Amino acid sequence: MKNQETIGNVHERTRHLIDAGWVEGLAPEERRWLASHLAGCEACAGRAAATEAALRAFRSLSASPPPGLAASTSLRVREKAAELKQQRARNLALTVGCTLSWMAGVASAPLVWKLFGWLGEALRLPRIVWELGFLCWWFVPAAFAGLAILWAQARVEREDSNGLLETGPRSDEQ
Numbered sequence: 645m646k647n648q649e650t651i652g653n654v655h656e657r658t659r660h661l662i663d664a665g666w667v668e669g670l671a672p673e674e675r676r677w678l679a680s681h682l683a684g685c686e687a688c689a690g691r692a693a694a695t696e697a698a699l700r701a702f703r704s705l706s707a708s709p710p711p712g713l714a715a716s717t718s719l720r721v722r723e724k725a726a727e728l729k730q731q732r733a734r735n736l737a738l739t740v741g742c743t744l745s746w747m748a749g750v751a752s753a754p755l756v757w758k759l760f761g762w763l764g765e766a767l768r769l770p771r772i773v774w775e776l777g778f779l780c781w782w783f784v785p786a787a788f789a790g791l792a793i794l795w796a797q798a799r800v801e802r803e804d805s806n807g808l809l810e811t812g813p814r815s816d817e818q
């Protein structure tokens with residue numbers, strides 16, 4: 645009983661060493677022990693051969709990437725993500741700033757309307773002239789704010805798609 649358990653443990657250790665040899669490598673004495681066991685045990689030798697064949701087939705199917713590629717790729721993805729986050733924050737600040745200035749324009753509009761009316765009367769201008777003056781004052785900043793927001797959004801979208809093209813696997817598109 646005790647002897648059988650020991651034999652079972654020997655094969656168990658062999659299986660562990662076969663797998664470990666592929667994953668993290670073996671110490672010299674482990675390698676020697678494994679080789680001597682495989683030389684005398686058909687079952688474990690068959691298992692080692694099957695493991696090697698399966699891994700070779702898998703490696704020939706998936707072209708092995710150059711060493712260090714995974715690390716540099718994940719680093720680039722992280723850098724890109726941080727960059728985009730920063731740009732989004734900048735664009736958000738711009739959008740908020742434009743919106744606030746537009747709201748300030750709306751809020752002060754009645755006051756400015758009165759001011760233009762007063763100026764129009766003082767300068768004896770036709771009503772249409774000071775009305776147009778008021779409209780210019782009111783619409784130009786709002787139009788600029790709107791254009792700035794549209795421009796910022798278009799830029800974010802363009803940079804997003806550039807990022808996808810750079811890091812994505814489908815570089816054959818476009």
Ligand SMILES: [Zn+2]
Pocket residue numbers: 654655658681685686687688689
């Ligand atoms: Zn064995």
